Amino acid sequence: MVEVVDITPENIKEKGFFCMRSKPKSQGYQNKLSWLLNRFDEGLKLKIIEVDGQPKGFIEYIPIEYAWRAVQGENYLLIHCLWIVGRGKGNGYGSILLNECIEEARRLNKSGVALVTSSQTWLADKHFFVKHGFKSIDQAPPSFELLVMKFDDQADPKFSHGWDERIQNYRDGITIFRSDQCPYIDDAVKTIIEVASERNIPIRVIEYENSEDARYAPSANGIFNVIYNGKLLTYHPINKRELYKLLDQA
Known part of the structure; x- marks a missing residue:
């Protein structure tokens, strides 16, 4: 059974937040845990996709006004991370998580969804998002692009150049x-x-x-x-x- 689990302050210690889940006592894990607990009140959402109770990936997003990227904008959701690992890839789990974010943006009357991609490593590659209707609207060195799916005529978000x-x-x-x-x-x-x-x-x-x-x-x-x-x-x-x-x- 495929299930999308909303991570909240109430269940995060039980469910974790996907990354480094095998090292919950490490400093990095504890730092991230504290960081998340301080972000939920800002509207951050973290969703883990599970198959028969086993986590396969996650998505983390937040209102752009509180995003931890060098981006400026108003009334968008911004995706920090979307990650499907190992054998979970190729099963449509990324699309399920992305659609969760898009539908929530619509429910909240946001103007769209944005994210920062990179053709190098660590951040998401843009091609998956382009296939889902996102468009590139800004670039930054060395390999970053700002992608957006817009719902209305609100001004585009942009990188904080300089x-x-x-x-x-x-x-x-x-x-x-x-x-x-x-x-x-x-x-x-x-x-x-x-x-x-x-x-x-x-x-x-x-x-x-x-x-x-x-x-x-x-x-x-x-x-x-x-x-x-x-x-x-x-x-x-x-x-x-x-x-x-x-x-x-x-």
Whole structure:
């Protein structure tokens, strides 16, 4: 049986939030749990799709006014994450979850649904959403696109451009901008700190406390960005080998 489960403050400790569900005692998991509990009152929705009681994927979305992406807009829902894993792919589960979001946006009289995609990694690829009627309305370096499904003539959302100007403020060593929206960020930050220490690279970590901070991040992915000597090094968690390679190429 296929079932979509709404995650709430009342059932989140029982159901979890899908990511890192095998490591509920880890710092990243606990950070994300606290982050979610602070977001539900802002209208955040988290839905997990289960098959015979086994989780296969999830969708997380929030009113765009509270979105943790470098996006500006009014009266849209913005999808943070849509993820189907392993053998769950190819069964229509992603479409079920996406339709849940679209139908809720209509019930709430929103002007549409938006999300940030990337042709690289970590964020969703746009092709699935284009097949469901989304259109690309804005681009940002290095590989981001802002997609939207519109229901009315409300103004389009847009990226918070000005990336180069913001990045240039961080030209000395490594600067990490981080949040707790993704539970994998905690381990990623530890990895970067270790490598910086090994290479004697100055490093500092800047914590995003709210969605307004994320709205003016150094890249469109507001929740995690790594700047090295005034250039965007990565916007997603990477392992040590990948980090060494990026530093050598910078």
